[in-house]
Each structure stands twice: as C-alpha cells, then as structure tokens.
Amino acid sequence: MTTATAPAPTTATGASPHLLRWLLRLHRPALxxxxxxxxxxxxxxxxxxxxxxxxxxxxxxxxxxxxxxxxxxxxxxxxxxxxxxxxxxxxxxxxxxxxxxxxxxxxxxxxxxxxxxxxxxxxxxxxxxxxxxxxxxxxxxxxxxxxxxxxxxxxxxxxxxxxxxxxxxxxxxxxxxxxxxxxxxxxxxxxxxxxxxxxxxxxxxxxxxxxxxxxxxxxxxxxxxxxxxxxPAVTTYTGLRHDGPAGSGITLDSGVVTADGTRVPDVFCGSAEYPRCRAVYDKLDAVGFYSTYHPSSHYWPLQWTGxxxxxxxxxxxxxxxxxxxxxxxxxxxxxx
Incomplete structure (x- = not known):
C-alpha cells in the first residue's frame, strides 16, 4: 500500500511549482x-x-x-x-x-x-x-x-x-x-x-x-x-439534361424542382435524356434539379464556426x- 504525498502550500499569487510537480508525478503514467x-x-x-x-x-x-x-x-x-x-x-x-x-x-x-x-x-x-x-x-x-x-x-x-x-x-x-x-x-x-x-x-x-x-x-x-x-449554404439549379443535382462539397439537401417551385427529394434516376427518367420527371412535373451544399470555399468558415x-x-x-x-x-x- 502506498501513501500519497500532498503538495506543498501555495501562495496567493499563483500555483506553486510543487503543486505542478505533484500533479505530473501523480499522473505520470497518463503523461x-x-x-x-x-x-x-x-x-x-x-x-x-x-x-x-x-x-x-x-x-x-x-x-x-x-x-x-x-x-x-x-x-x-x-x-x-x-x-x-x-x-x-x-x-x-x-x-x-x-x-x-x-x-x-x-x-x-x-x-x-x-x-x-x-x-x-x-x-x-x-x-x-x-x-x-x-x-x-x-x-x-x-x-x-x-x-x-x-x-x-x-x-x-x-x-x-x-x-x-x-x-x-x-x-x-x-x-x-x-x-x-x-x-x-x-x-x-x-x-x-x-x-x-x-x-x-x-x-x-x-x-x-x-x-x-x-x-x-x-x-x-x-x-x-x-x-x-x-x-449559409449555396443552392444551385440545373436542367433535367444533367445527370443529377450539381454541386460538390458537403451536401445538405438535393432533389428536383417542379413547375410550381416545389422541391421534391432526389429520385436518383439521372438525365432526362433517358426515356425512363423523362417519364418519371413528367409524372412529377419536374423542370430541373437543385442542390444545397457547402463548396470548398466554406471549409474554414465552417471550421471556425464549429x-x-x-x-x-x-x-x-x-x-x-x-x-x-x-x-x-x-x-x-x-x-x-
């Protein structure tokens, strides 16, 4: 069984060096x-x-x-x-x-x-x-x-x-x-x-x-x-001839935009050049893609905010x- 040695008293001006040495000695394995x-x-x-x-x-x-x-x-x-x-x-x-x-x-x-x-x-x-x-x-x-x-x-x-x-x-x-x-x-x-x-x-x-x-x-x-x-994030809009929502970075939201401005979650179909995708977009009355994201220029503002x-x-x-x-x-x- 070991006995812990208490640190020496400290003055009112600050922590005694003895206290710091005691602290380092006590937690030497962690150090x-x-x-x-x-x-x-x-x-x-x-x-x-x-x-x-x-x-x-x-x-x-x-x-x-x-x-x-x-x-x-x-x-x-x-x-x-x-x-x-x-x-x-x-x-x-x-x-x-x-x-x-x-x-x-x-x-x-x-x-x-x-x-x-x-x-x-x-x-x-x-x-x-x-x-x-x-x-x-x-x-x-x-x-x-x-x-x-x-x-x-x-x-x-x-x-x-x-x-x-x-x-x-x-x-x-x-x-x-x-x-x-x-x-x-x-x-x-x-x-x-x-x-x-x-x-x-x-x-x-x-x-x-x-x-x-x-x-x-x-x-x-x-x-x-x-x-x-x-x-504040950036939002970009692209036409349905693209392969999907554009924008590279930290994506917050993406999908398709309808004729009345409603945003619909991404259906992950691809370009409207494909007949199957064209039919899907026509059913949704979609007119384009949207993407809300943080580009690389937002890296440091995000870091310092966090x-x-x-x-x-x-x-x-x-x-x-x-x-x-x-x-x-x-x-x-x-x-x-």
Whole structure:
C-alpha cells in the first residue's frame, strides 16, 4: 500500500511549482501514454505524408499509364497501404477527444475524489479551486499542443496526396473534414472540461468515465448536425439534361424542382435524356434539379464556426466545474 504525498502550500499569487510537480508525478503514467500516443501518431503521419504518399502516387501513375493495355503492372500494395494508414491515423486523431474525456473523468478528477487524494491535498494548504485550476491548466496545455500537432501533420499528409492519388478522400468527407482543422483541438479541450465536470458531479471513477465519454460524444454529434446548418449554404439549379443535382462539397439537401417551385427529394434516376427518367420527371412535373451544399470555399468558415461553439462549451463546462467545487467546499466548511 502506498501513501500519497500532498503538495506543498501555495501562495496567493499563483500555483506553486510543487503543486505542478505533484500533479505530473501523480499522473505520470497518463503523461507517458499521452506522449507515446502523440509521438507514434506523429511518426505515422509523417510516414503517410512522405514515403507512403510518394509510393501511392507512383502506383497510380503506373495504373493510369497502362489503361487499355492487356496487361498492367502497378504497385497495388502501395496504394492499399496508403489507404489503410490514412484511415487508421485519421480515426485515431478523431478519437483523441474521447480519450481525453474518459481520462479526465475517471482518473484526473473522479478517481482522486473517490480515493481521497484530492481531499488530502485540500488539507495541506491547496484550496479546491487552485487544485482544480492546476488540474485543468496543465493537462489542457498538453492536450492542446499534442492534438494541434497531429492535426497539422494530418492536414499536411492529406494535402500531399490530394491531387496525385485517385482514391484520396475529398475535403468534404466526414472524417477528413474534422481531422484536418482546429475542431479536434477544441473537442479535446471540451472533453477535458466535460470529464472534469462529470467527475466532480459523480465523484466515482467509473461513473465519471462513462459520463465524460457520453457528454463528449453528444457534443460531437451535435456539432456534426448543427455546424453545416449554422453557416449559409449555396443552392444551385440545373436542367433535367444533367445527370443529377450539381454541386460538390458537403451536401445538405438535393432533389428536383417542379413547375410550381416545389422541391421534391432526389429520385436518383439521372438525365432526362433517358426515356425512363423523362417519364418519371413528367409524372412529377419536374423542370430541373437543385442542390444545397457547402463548396470548398466554406471549409474554414465552417471550421471556425464549429470551433467557436465547442470552445464556448468548454469554457462553460469549466465555469460550471469551478462553481460546483466552490459550492460543495463552502457547504462542507459551513457544517464544520
């Protein structure tokens, strides 16, 4: 059985270096895991954006050069390897906010309250609010720096293969859109504060783990549904001789327009040049196609809109956490 050593008292001017060292020592395994995760993913993304992309681009050039030939020799393994590594690293970057939220709830806050380590620190001259401030500030800085580094490397890797790999993910694909911008950084910080808030509320490691993960997943799902609808989209109209609704990007709605201006969901038939499709459109009294979507020029406005919303949630969660711990400790003090 080991005994936790409480940090030295802090002054009114700020957190003591002893408190920070104690925090890092107490959560040293988590620091090692986070550092290893960031380093491994960074190495994988550098490999993806360098040698893997070069090999895949060469493979596609070989494939394009021998189209129409009876036999074709191209490096299929390089193409498939690029696809696999891109998929795995992308989803790993997107999973970081969940990793942070689960750890914040279970170990950073909930576990310490359940084991009594937090209360021991409070009896040694560290106020609960200062304790919580250190708990959020140090992991928050490490989380932001690590996640931001991986996002930059992911975007670099995607840009390297954007025009040379025929099967490269477009900017508008769900996983690429979120892994290529600042949203994962904001989500990781929101996951940290949400996990801390749930940990303070539940004061049990397992309950805080589940609650932190659930809150972050709910926030992520809400962002995916809301952000494309919070920024004005573009609507284009085309004639029925086209193969379908036009417009490339994040599509919100598409279909056919009738003579009286009514919008009807897309019937996925194709151009009116085909007699069968012509009959379908005549039955609907359709006169053209429409598509409401976000083009590539909306990428950064969408990213910053979503990032602002998530950061606001992170700030509100942090404020709620400080309010909760202040009220609880004040209530306990009044009963003593």
């Amino acid at each position: 090692y895991v986070w550092t290893a995760t960031v380093l491994v993913l960074a190495a994988a993304l550098l490999w993806l954006g360098g040698p893997l992309t070069d090999a895949a681009v060469t493979g596609w050039r070989q494939y394009d050069a021998c189209r129409g030939a009876t036999t074709c020799a191209y490096d299929q393994d390089a193409i498939l390897r690029y696809k696999d590594v891109y998929t795995y690293t992308t989803w790993a970057v997107l999973a970081l906010p969940l990793l942070v939220a689960g750890w914040a709830g279970a170990a950073l806050i909930g576990g310490e309250l359940e084991s009594g380590t937090a209360h021991l620190a409070w009896t040694q001259g560290v106020s609960p609010t200062r304790w919580l401030a250190a708990k959020l500030a140090v992991p928050g800085a490490l989380t932001a720096v690590g996640t931001a580094l991986l996002v930059v490397l992911h975007r670099r890797a995607w840009l390297a293969g954007e025009h040379g790999i025929d099967t490269a993910k477009p900017w508008s694909s769900l996983e690429t859109f979120y892994a290529n911008g600042p949203l994962p950084v904001a989500l990781a910080l929101a996951g940290l504060t949400a996990g801390a808030l749930v940990g303070l509320a539940r004061r049990r490691a397992l309950a805080a783990l589940v609650g932190g993960l659930s809150a972050t997943l709910a926030l992520w799902g809400t962002v995916q549904l809301a952000v494309p609808r919070l920024y 990032t602002g919303i998530v950061l606001a949630v992170a700030v509100l969660s942090a404020v709620a956490a400080f309010t909760l711990i202040a009220r609880r400790t004040a209530r306990k003090a009044s009963t003593v």
